[in-house]
Amino acid sequence: MSDRPADVRIHDFKEVDCGLSPAEAIAEAERCLQCKKPLCVKGCPVCIDIPAFIREIADGNFPAAARALKEQNMLPAICGRVCPQETQCEGVCILGSKETPIRIGALERFVADRERENDPSLPETAKPTGKRVAVVGSGPAGLTAAAELARAGHAVTIFESLHEAGGVLTYGIPAFRLPKDVVKAEIDQVLALGVRLKKNHLAGRSVATDQLLGYDAVFLATGAGLPAFMGILGENLNGVYSANEFLTRVNLMHADAFPEFDTPVLHGARVAVIGGGNVAMDAARVARRLGAKVSLIYRRGEEEMPARKAEVGHAKEEGIEFLTCTNPTRILGEQCVTGIECVKMSLCGIDASGRPSPKPIEGSEFTLDVDMVIQAIGTSPNPLLVSLIPGLERGRKGNVVVDNDGRTSIPHVYAGGDIATGAATVIEAMGSAKKAAAAIDAMLKGE
Amino acid sequence: MYKVELATKLADRVYEYWIRAPQVAQHARAGQFIILRLHEAGERIPLTISAVRGDTVRVIFMAVGKTTEELATLGAGDSIKDVVGPLGKPSEIENYGTCCVIGGGVGIASTPLIAKELKEAGNHVIGIIGARNADLLILEDEMREVCDELYITTDDGSKGVHGFASDILKKLLDERQIDRVWIIGPAIMMKVTSGVTIPYGVKTYVSLNPIMVDGTGMCGSCRVTVGGETKFACVDGPEFDAHQVDFAELMQRQRIYTGQEKVSLERFAEHRCRCGEGGHHHE
Numbered sequence: 065m066s067d068r069p070a071d072v073r074i075h076d077f078k079e080v081d082c083g084l085s086p087a088e089a090i091a092e093a094e095r096c097l098q099c100k101k102p103l104c105v106k107g108c109p110v111c112i113d114i115p116a117f118i119r120e121i122a123d124g125n126f127p128a129a130a131r132a133l134k135e136q137n138m139l140p141a142i143c144g145r146v147c148p149q150e151t152q153c154e155g156v157c158i159l160g161s162k163e164t165p166i167r168i169g170a171l172e173r174f175v176a177d178r179e180r181e182n183d184p185s186l187p188e189t190a191k192p193t194g195k196r197v198a199v200v201g202s203g204p205a206g207l208t209a210a211a212e213l214a215r216a217g218h219a220v221t222i223f224e225s226l227h228e229a230g231g232v233l234t235y236g237i238p239a240f241r242l243p244k245d246v247v248k249a250e251i252d253q254v255l256a257l258g259v260r261l262k263k264n265h266l267a268g269r270s271v272a273t274d275q276l277l278g279y280d281a282v283f284l285a286t287g288a289g290l291p292a293f294m295g296i297l298g299e300n301l302n303g304v305y306s307a308n309e310f311l312t313r314v315n316l317m318h319a320d321a322f323p324e325f326d327t328p329v330l331h332g333a334r335v336a337v338i339g340g341g342n343v344a345m346d347a348a349r350v351a352r353r354l355g356a357k358v359s360l361i362y363r364r365g366e367e368e369m370p371a372r373k374a375e376v377g378h379a380k381e382e383g384i385e386f387l388t389c390t391n392p393t394r395i396l397g398e399q400c401v402t403g404i405e406c407v408k409m410s411l412c413g414i415d416a417s418g419r420p421s422p423k424p425i426e427g428s429e430f431t432l433d434v435d436m437v438i439q440a441i442g443t444s445p446n447p448l449l450v451s452l453i454p455g456l457e458r459g460r461k462g463n464v465v466v467d468n469d470g471r472t473s474i475p476h477v478y479a480g481g482d483i484a485t486g487a488a489t490v491i492e493a494m495g496s497a498k499k500a501a502a503a504i505d506a507m508l509k510g511e
Numbered sequence: 512m513y514k515v516e517l518a519t520k521l522a523d524r525v526y527e528y529w530i531r532a533p534q535v536a537q538h539a540r541a542g543q544f545i546i547l548r549l550h551e552a553g554e555r556i557p558l559t560i561s562a563v564r565g566d567t568v569r570v571i572f573m574a575v576g577k578t579t580e581e582l583a584t585l586g587a588g589d590s591i592k593d594v595v596g597p598l599g600k601p602s603e604i605e606n607y608g609t610c611c612v613i614g615g616g617v618g619i620a621s622t623p624l625i626a627k628e629l630k631e632a633g634n635h636v637i638g639i640i641g642a643r644n645a646d647l648l649i650l651e652d653e654m655r656e657v658c659d660e661l662y663i664t665t666d667d668g669s670k671g672v673h674g675f676a677s678d679i680l681k682k683l684l685d686e687r688q689i690d691r692v693w694i695i696g697p698a699i700m701m702k703v704t705s706g707v708t709i710p711y712g713v714k715t716y717v718s719l720n721p722i723m724v725d726g727t728g729m730c731g732s733c734r735v736t737v738g739g740e741t742k743f744a745c746v747d748g749p750e751f752d753a754h755q756v757d758f759a760e761l762m763q764r765q766r767i768y769t770g771q772e773k774v775s776l777e778r779f780a781e782h783r784c785r786c787g788e789g790g791h792h793h794e
């Protein structure tokens with residue numbers, strides 16, 4: 065393990081995992097069997113030629129490894145850090161059945177970090193086609209589509225409503241898991257391909273929908289930004305946050321450095337975080353770093369938590385208390401939060417998601433004294449722009465309906481990432497964006 | 512970067528700024544707002560779009576804390592790091608018949624654009640603007656121009672009617688048919704004034720001003736309770752049916768950061784003293 069000790073890292077926002085040294089990377093790369101039919105590639109949503117880049121590492125040829133990676137993935141330093149490799153490439157690596165799988169994610173990160181610190185090379189771009197493409201949203205889906213389409217020679221403009229690009233990579237995932245200079249450097253690489261980025265542009269408002277639809281093609285990548293609240297009593301008390309707000313205040317607005325930075329955030333002494341996904345882990349670990357004693361409340365068992373195992377482990381090491389099979393029923397307080405009432409849950413039967421379904425145990429109510437509550441119970445597609453586009457078909461959950469190649473109900477409008485799938489992962493967002501970009505390219509060249 | 516084209520002091524602590532932001536100006540409608548961030552370390556704060564001219568938008572604000580105080584130190588030619596907008600839903604403008612547009616204090620900033628659009632839609636528009644005293648009364652000439660009738664109130668009687676906008680509103684409601692009312696001002700003023708229209712059953716809009724961050728529906732900082740439901744003021748509003756709004760909750764949530772806001776302002780004031788810098792652009 066290359067993690068910094070928990071008792072040190074809870075006092076700062078510096079990266080937890082220090083990464084591999086060149087010697088460690090080469091040793092790890094040498095373990096790879098260079099399979100003829102590599103299972104790992106099948107497990108990768110963007111089909112990186114994994115054995116090829118690993119072979120270059122084993123040969124000590126790091127720049128060539130970077131080039132091989134970037135053929136398929138323009139954001140390797142990000143993916144190497146946040147992808148759930150354990151359920152993707154590493155989960156199917158042939159070595160996994162006998163010994164431990166190759167640490168593909170760590171190697172990906174190693175290569176990308178090396179390249180960033182030295183001299184990043186840019187993939188080649190085709191000559192200009194004269195076609196204009198609008199991409200809405202600069203999260204992983206928007207960035208990936210923009211990069212692919214720019215490489216194909218199209219003139220790409222990204223519209224982003226915030227003052228920084230990156231979507232969740234910038235405002236959601238904390239720096240101790242994904243340092244912001246890493247995100248910025250990879251975004252700069254995408255922009256270096258000739259992509260125009262228009263920040264502070266809320267499509268649908270700062271860019272009228274007919275202006276937007278006037279582009280030769282449009283790719284919607286507006287994400288699943290709308291936070292859900294539980295709908296329990298006391299939810300609007302001072303001291304109750306959505307994870308999105310809490311994380312945005314800290315990650316995007318740097319409220320942890322108040323008053324150096326102007327944006328404030330409450331520093332709870334005892335904080336309850338509701339949820340069991342990556343977002344809940346991130347919120348809990350940020351609250352911990354702001355000095356709180358943190359309890360994580362999840363209605364099912366630890367086994368059922370959707371968060372990455374590694375992040376659950378990190379959270380525990382950092383002293384987050386886990387209250388599983390527990391559900392909040394109401395938040396207490398007059399104006400500010402003073403406590404949270406919970407009920408114990410029993411797990412019985414299997415629900416629609418294939419997981420045990422939690423039922424409240426009568427009479428098991430108890431109160432936790434807390435002064436802050438963060439809800440991380442999910443987000444849904446941001447309705448703002450997509451509801452303003454006439455004729456755009458949407459699903460029951462507000463997602464934009466697309467086919468396998470990201471086509472929507474409007475011929476030259478495509479969509480990908482969380483706006484199409486609902487909240488998912490960085491790499492799935494990128495995978496869907498690549499497919500859509502290929503379809504857009506074909507459409508534009510076919511005309 | 513967004514350039515300040517013109518910066519004027521209108522009254523004690525109240526400033527009028529014209530900011531070049533074509534993407535906002537070209538699409539702005541009555542009732543919408545911008546969010547600005549002064550610099551890399553700045554907070555994102557919302558301000559209502561008060562007027563539009565070519566590629567520039569006007570905001571009128573009161574210096575009440577760190578960010579607005581710092582904004583007030585900028586002069587023509589200076590730049591603001593980020594401006595995004597127009598945000599929020601536009602006012603629901605239609606031909607209703609007779610409409611009353613009421614502004615209190617710096618809330619008057621929002622009224623000319625609403626009154627103008629209502630007028631253009633064919634309404635008979637009555638304006639009521641009120642302030643604590645004559646010196647704090649802003650935009651009188653502009654409102655006189657766009658309204659069919661204009662009433663003025665001051666709390667101390669130094670100008671117009673001695674009293675509150677709600678007094679005039681009540682009198683009007685007794686005398687004639689009023690079809691729609693807009694009230695923009697401090698939360699407490701909107702609460703009290705909109706209370707007047709309840710017995711008359713006149714639909715009344717208020718523009719809510721909760722604490723915001725992104726202004727795009729992503730964080731929920733701006734949530735307000737309207738008709739028993741949680742709404743995000745930045746995307747579902749900022750204008751809502753006054754009679755459904757939980758004003759007590761709005762006012763409670765405006766106070767979340769009182770302690771930190773004080774620290775931030777004191778630190779800024781101290782810094783300004785040390786640098787010998789003042790609001791020198793507005794003499």
Ligand SMILES: Cc1cc2nc3c(=O)[nH]c(=O)nc-3n(C[C@H](O)[C@H](O)[C@H](O)COP(=O)(O)OP(=O)(O)OC[C@H]3O[C@@H](n4cnc5c(N)ncnc54)[C@H](O)[C@@H]3O)c2cc1C
Pocket residue numbers: 146147148200201202203204205206223224225226229230231232233236237238265266267268285286287288289311342343346446448449480481482483487488489490491493
């Ligand atoms: C706290 C947190 C932790 C996570 N951790 C992980 C992890 O470890 N691993 C993983 O794989 N996934 C993780 N995820 C999920 C992952 O981040 C998302 O699935 C992914 O970012 C989706 O990408 P996207 O491009 O579709 O949307 P987003 O990243 O949400 O980006 C959408 C962008 O569009 C902008 N936008 C929206 N509407 C408009 C408009 N009208 N005009 C202009 N711009 C607009 C938004 O401001 C935003 O910047 C996490 C998510 C969160 C919230």
Ligand SMILES: Cc1cc2nc3c(=O)[nH]c(=O)nc-3n(C[C@H](O)[C@H](O)[C@H](O)COP(=O)(O)OP(=O)(O)OC[C@H]3O[C@@H](n4cnc5c(N)ncnc54)[C@H](O)[C@@H]3O)c2cc1C
Pocket residue numbers: 544554555556557558559560570571572573574575576577578579580617620621719720721722723724749764765766772773776
């Ligand atoms: C939709 C909307 C439109 C507005 N239009 C105007 C306007 O046209 N003119 C005007 O003078 N004011 C307007 N306001 C209020 C203005 O945003 C606040 O006065 C400003 O944010 C104060 O910031 P500060 O740092 O100077 O003061 P602070 O000391 O930080 O705060 C002073 C008060 O302002 C409120 N406030 C603080 N931060 C925010 C924030 N990020 N978002 C919203 N409110 C905040 C707090 O409730 C606090 O009570 C509007 C608010 C909203 C939500």
Ligand code: SF4
Pocket residue numbers: 095096097098099102103104105114115156157158159166168
């Ligand atoms: S499956 Fe494992 S061993 Fe085989 S090529 Fe991929 S990383 Fe190497």
Ligand code: FES
Pocket residue numbers: 722723724725726727728729730731732733734743744745746
């Ligand atoms: S300000 Fe974030 S949702 Fe309204």
